[in-house]
Amino acid sequence: MNILFIASEVESFVKTGGLADVAKALPLELKRAGHDVRIIIPGYSAIAQREHGPIVTGGTLSTEPQYVDVPYEIRQLHLADIPLYLVENKHYFERPSLYGENNNAYADNGERFAFFSAAALQATEQLGFRPDIVHCNDWHTALVPMLLKTRFGQNSFFAQTKSVITIHNGAFQGICERGQLWALPEIRNAANDAIYQGPYYVNFLKCGVLYADKINAVSPTYARELMSYLGGHGMAKHFQDRSADICGIINGCDYNDWDPSTDHLIPARYHVDDLQGKAECKRQLQQRANLPVCDLPVFGMVCRLTEQKGLHYLLPILAKFLVHNVQVVVVGSGDPVLAQRLEAIAQQFPQKFVFFNAHSNELAHLVEAGSDFFMMPSQFEPCGLNQMYSLAYGTLPIVRAVGGLKDTVTDYDQNPAQATGFVFEEPEPHDLLNILRRALLLYVQDPHEFRRIQRNAMLTRYLWSDSVHEYEDMYRKALGWQ
Numbered sequence: 001m002n003i004l005f006i007a008s009e010v011e012s013f014v015k016t017g018g019l020a021d022v023a024k025a026l027p028l029e030l031k032r033a034g035h036d037v038r039i040i041i042p043g044y045s046a047i048a049q050r051e052h053g054p055i056v057t058g059g060t061l062s063t064e065p066q067y068v069d070v071p072y073e074i075r076q077l078h079l080a081d082i083p084l085y086l087v088e089n090k091h092y093f094e095r096p097s098l099y100g101e102n103n104n105a106y107a108d109n110g111e112r113f114a115f116f117s118a119a120a121l122q123a124t125e126q127l128g129f130r131p132d133i134v135h136c137n138d139w140h141t142a143l144v145p146m147l148l149k150t151r152f153g154q155n156s157f158f159a160q161t162k163s164v165i166t167i168h169n170g171a172f173q174g175i176c177e178r179g180q181l182w183a184l185p186e187i188r189n190a191a192n193d194a195i196y197q198g199p200y201y202v203n204f205l206k207c208g209v210l211y212a213d214k215i216n217a218v219s220p221t222y223a224r225e226l227m228s229y230l231g232g233h234g235m236a237k238h239f240q241d242r243s244a245d246i247c248g249i250i251n252g253c254d255y256n257d258w259d260p261s262t263d264h265l266i267p268a269r270y271h272v273d274d275l276q277g278k279a280e281c282k283r284q285l286q287q288r289a290n291l292p293v294c295d296l297p298v299f300g301m302v303c304r305l306t307e308q309k310g311l312h313y314l315l316p317i318l319a320k321f322l323v324h325n326v327q328v329v330v331v332g333s334g335d336p337v338l339a340q341r342l343e344a345i346a347q348q349f350p351q352k353f354v355f356f357n358a359h360s361n362e363l364a365h366l367v368e369a370g371s372d373f374f375m376m377p378s379q380f381e382p383c384g385l386n387q388m389y390s391l392a393y394g395t396l397p398i399v400r401a402v403g404g405l406k407d408t409v410t411d412y413d414q415n416p417a418q419a420t421g422f423v424f425e426e427p428e429p430h431d432l433l434n435i436l437r438r439a440l441l442l443y444v445q446d447p448h449e450f451r452r453i454q455r456n457a458m459l460t461r462y463l464w465s466d467s468v469h470e471y472e473d474m475y476r477k478a479l480g481w482q
């Protein structure tokens, strides 16, 4: 199949979160499976490799006569042997950040990603790449399915093209004033009330859910949650209406980047039968964090600082947990209020708790390798990648039973024989504290049992090559081939 993968970030070029990891690993695996894959993303000035790629085409996005047409250029880079196209426009993408600054989204994000989506499709035709499937990801590219049926609906080039959308995070929906879509009158003036959020706003994700030929969430549990009122981020009814076309496909883990036996971002390598390197990673993590270098259990956490990641469960109980003989290391960036609260606790417990207010891939690898446990008490979690990295690094994940966390971690109490970590149910700080204590107790009282679970965890595999079969299946269904 010819697959156009359209996303707002791709690991190795530009990344703020897990979407970027998937937008790298999935196209690579689809390519390995024999498909012709092209990736297209916005040409942010933050992309360091940008100057090495040639401009391969360009043009203007035509709009209504009263507005000026919007210019763009297409630059070509490569992700391994996959062409990666950047849609460049100085006004929209030459900014210090991808989506916003100082924790505030850019006010014209709707306009920016509407422009990107339409220009990406127009450029695809200019490049002569006729996609069977346009694979959209999250709200940023969720207008694409509707554009294929409106602006490009009569265009014979796209006559056989079908669209799918993957929901990585349904909480972000891209709600913007209708006026921001001045360049896309076919959407701004559409008679379909369902895509609007009240009379004045458009909801990008709704457009995707209504118009995509097939939809998937990044885990089976999250697919079910999206159709429930509690987990549907206010869009449950729209997901329910499309229930026949929705499936859940668990993300894979990219073991090329996340394998402790080959990882060169960590100070020592190790594998399931020889954990000496892990002990060295722990020592170096403790040194780096300025914590006493000793055999206390280390609980790590790496995340964007947002409510989603369950910091409001952790913050109220962190001081109580730090009364025990433990060390806790958190690496995160995002919400300044959450950062301040973490910093205040770090000052109170300098010998036990360290907070790195940073986005650092190298630190993320060190925390994964050097910790004994990894905390992911998310409020909701479409799939989650860090718990998979933790399993591979023998760092027992402590997670809440939601979304992909529920699908990937087996709880010690529920299923001791196959346990790979610890799972708690209720969205309550006290439940998190209980499970942290349970994990601590196991570490202190039964090192052999801890080692056995660690072994289970390290032998667990979530392979992209398995998930790709499910994506191929979804594409075939979208194309009506089965």
Ligand SMILES: Nc1ncnc2c1ncn2[C@@H]1O[C@H](COP(=O)(O)OP(=O)(O)O[C@H]2O[C@H](CO)[C@@H](O)[C@H](O)[C@H]2O)[C@@H](O)[C@H]1O
Residues within 6 Å of the ligand: 016, 017, 018, 019, 021, 022, 168, 169, 218, 251, 302, 303, 304, 331, 332, 333, 358, 359, 360, 361, 364, 381, 382, 383, 384, 385, 386, 387, 404
């Ligand atoms: N401060 C920091 N420093 C360094 N690295 C950091 C970091 N904060 C986060 N990261 C990295 O960003 C990625 C986060 O991935 P996740 O899947 O856990 O969450 P995210 O919510 O971004 O992704 C969304 O999309 C993905 C992909 O589908 C879903 O798995 C997930 O549930 C959904 O919320 C990991 O690679 C992690 O190491």
